[in-house]
Amino acid sequence: MAGSSVQLLLLTLAQALSSAGIEHALIGGLALAPRGFPRGTRDVDFLIHESAIDQVRTLMQARSAEPILESEEFSSYMDSRVRVNFQHARRPISQEMLARADSVAFAGVAIPVLQAEDLIGLKFQAYHNNPRRLQDHVDIQRLLQANWGKLDLDRVLGYFVLFDREKDFKRFLELAATEDR
Numbered sequence: 001m002a003g004s005s006v007q008l009l010l011l012t013l014a015q016a017l018s019s020a021g022i023e024h025a026l027i028g029g030l031a032l033a034p035r036g037f038p039r040g041t042r043d044v045d046f047l048i049h050e051s052a053i054d055q056v057r058t059l060m061q062a063r064s065a066e067p068i069l070e071s072e073e074f075s076s077y078m079d080s081r082v083r084v085n086f087q088h089a090r091r092p093i094s095q096e097m098l099a100r101a102d103s104v105a106f107a108g109v110a111i112p113v114l115q116a117e118d119l120i121g122l123k124f125q126a127y128h129n130n131p132r133r134l135q136d137h138v139d140i141q142r143l144l145q146a147n148w149g150k151l152d153l154d155r156v157l158g159y160f161v162l163f164d165r166e167k168d169f170k171r172f173l174e175l176a177a178t179e180d181r
Helices: 005-019 050-062 092-100 116-129 134-146 153-162 166-178
Strands: 024-027 043-049 066-070 074-079 082-089 102-106 109-113
Touching (some): 005 050, 043 092, 050 066, 050 082, 116 153, 134 166, 153 166
Parallel strands (some): 024 109, 043 082
Antiparallel strands (some): 024 043, 074 082, 102 109
């Protein structure tokens, strides 16, 4: 892994979260590389268990990170001029995603990363909530293509069913099936 400020912060925070015993998993743009395709990003995104929100706040304060936003669902900080986002796993479905994450080595550091199916679920939720987030649409398509034949499609379909968007699932599958792999 190259030494960009985003990547260095990822390694530092992943080690700090692990050392503090905070349940976490990498999501967002950085999580895409171990799930089939690298994509540039300017922030670091983690899913954390809701029980760790106070611990994360304390950890980020100790790092002198500037709080940007905190809500029930999400908290965000500016750390070393890089935005760090924490999505809070409050519902059983997101807590199950967190529990399924598996460790991937980044420059020798083991970092839990959500499975491709669960990344698709989060990306679809973000896209559904804001259809102008076209990068999420592209990421879903590329995750499907990169993991074609290996995905638990019933689990992926379940995320689309949550939003009554089965037609979108079918369209994504049709597009993925026609792309060169």
